[in-house]
Amino acid sequence: MKARKLLMIPGPIEFEPEVMQSMATPTPGHVDPNFIESFGKALELMKSVWLCPAGQAFIIAGTGTLAMDIAGSNLIETGDNALVISTGYFGERYAELLKRYGANVDILRAPLGDVVPFDQIEAQLKKKNYKLMTFTHVDTSTAVLNDAKLFGKLGQKYEVLTILDGVCSVAGEEIRQEEWGIDVVLTASQKAIGVPPGLALLVASQKAIKAFENRKTPVGNYYCDWTNWLPVMKAYENRTPSYFGTPAVNLILALETSLKLILKEGMDKRFKRHLQAGKAFRSAIKALGLNMIPVNEKVSANTLSAPYYPERVTGGELLGGISKEGIIIAGGLLSEIKAKYFRVGHMGSVNRSDLLATVGAIESGLRVCNYSFNSGVGLKACQDILNDPA
Numbered sequence: 001m002k003a004r005k006l007l008m009i010p011g012p013i014e015f016e017p018e019v020m021q022s023m024a025t026p027t028p029g030h031v032d033p034n035f036i037e038s039f040g041k042a043l044e045l046m047k048s049v050w051l052c053p054a055g056q057a058f059i060i061a062g063t064g065t066l067a068m069d070i071a072g073s074n075l076i077e078t079g080d081n082a083l084v085i086s087t088g089y090f091g092e093r094y095a096e097l098l099k100r101y102g103a104n105v106d107i108l109r110a111p112l113g114d115v116v117p118f119d120q121i122e123a124q125l126k127k128k129n130y131k132l133m134t135f136t137h138v139d140t141s142t143a144v145l146n147d148a149k150l151f152g153k154l155g156q157k158y159e160v161l162t163i164l165d166g167v168c169s170v171a172g173e174e175i176r177q178e179e180w181g182i183d184v185v186l187t188a189s190q191k192a193i194g195v196p197p198g199l200a201l202l203v204a205s206q207k208a209i210k211a212f213e214n215r216k217t218p219v220g221n222y223y224c225d226w227t228n229w230l231p232v233m234k235a236y237e238n239r240t241p242s243y244f245g246t247p248a249v250n251l252i253l254a255l256e257t258s259l260k261l262i263l264k265e266g267m268d269k270r271f272k273r274h275l276q277a278g279k280a281f282r283s284a285i286k287a288l289g290l291n292m293i294p295v296n297e298k299v300s301a302n303t304l305s306a307p308y309y310p311e312r313v314t315g316g317e318l319l320g321g322i323s324k325e326g327i328i329i330a331g332g333l334l335s336e337i338k339a340k341y342f343r344v345g346h347m348g349s350v351n352r353s354d355l356l357a358t359v360g361a362i363e364s365g366l367r368v369c370n371y372s373f374n375s376g377v378g379l380k381a382c383q384d385i386l387n388d389p390a
């Protein structure tokens with residue numbers, strides 16, 4: 001019997017075997033001609049996955065938080081006004097980060113499980129001049145989905161640079177960076193991109209690069225500074241060697257593999273598949289009688305779900321029961337309600353069998369906790385959507 005458990009947390013996710021094979025390639029030097037080709041190709045493929053052909057891609061060793069730091073430090077100078085739209089844990093993180101670089105930060109906070117109303121954001125943009133605005137596409141602490149297209153529109157209308165924290169959405173939720181006019185879309189390797197942790201990934205619009213070039217003061221973070229990284233990215237795109245910091249060679253080989261697999265599936269198909277997985281999983285949770293943090297379907301993420309524990313069911317007992325069934329899911333993250341809910345990632349390579357196995361394990365876990373429900377209702381609801389997505 002297979003001993004390995006299925007990892008259904010919101011990152012790291014389950015990775016494709018081809019990606020893991022790339023990780024096991026004997027490590028080439030960072031100026032090896034074959035590696036230069038892979039690095040250059042990965043940068044190009046990113047722009048296709050991001051749907052931002054005119055953008056500038058960056059691949060830098062680090063986590064998703066580094067990607068946030070890179071965008072923040074390069075675009076903020078002391079005294080700049082920044083607006084953070086917060087739908088949970090990662091919005092608060094962005095506000096703290098921008099303050100370190102001297103930004104005057106205003107935060108608009110959404111009620112738990114909801115988004116900040118559009119009118120409220122627009123009123124704030126009318127009231128004050130901002131250099132940039134950040135928002136979390138999918139906040140991994142609440143599973144709330146923001147309307148990215150709308151933010152792009154607002155940014156264009158009020159001439160504010162927009163930064164989309166897409167760590168839990170890029171290559172899962174629909175993003176059309178160029179068409180929607182979003183200036184920076186950032187993520188990390190271990191989520192829907194499908195590569196082990198260790199790469200900060202972002203694509204910046206030419207407008208964002210220009211804003212960086214027009215800075216009057218040096219970037220307040222040496223490792224993040226685009227002055228160091230832009231020539232490196234451009235060199236690899238032109239298939240010439242360059243160096244600032246040693247690239248994470250094997251991770252970049254794995255990234256090239258994963259991006260190829262993503263584009264082979266096709267972005268439209270991939271967005272639709274995630275939409276269907278999200279819908280099917282939420283349908284199962286609802287059928288089991290559990291509530292979720294997002295207040296309605298429109299603001300529900302498709303890359304992960306965040307259900308509340310039913311009354312008299314404790315996290316330890318339920319997650320333990322689910323783990324016994326061979327599925328790993330995550331506990332809560334938002335401090336105010338941490339012990340009241342759990343999180344299930346369903347992004348990247350997740351397939352129908354994974355979804356059904358997870359719903360089945362949740363049913364088994366609930367049974368162990370003496371929660372009363374009709375056996376199989378979750379599985380049926382999930383399967384009904386998977387069989388008839390329309």
Ligand SMILES: *Cc1c(COP(=O)(O)O)cnc(C)c1O
Nearest residue numbers: 063064065090138140167168188
């Ligand atoms: C995971 C995540 C991050 C942080 O990424 P790390 O790789 O853990 O630093 C930031 N934002 C969102 C939305 C995330 O889901």
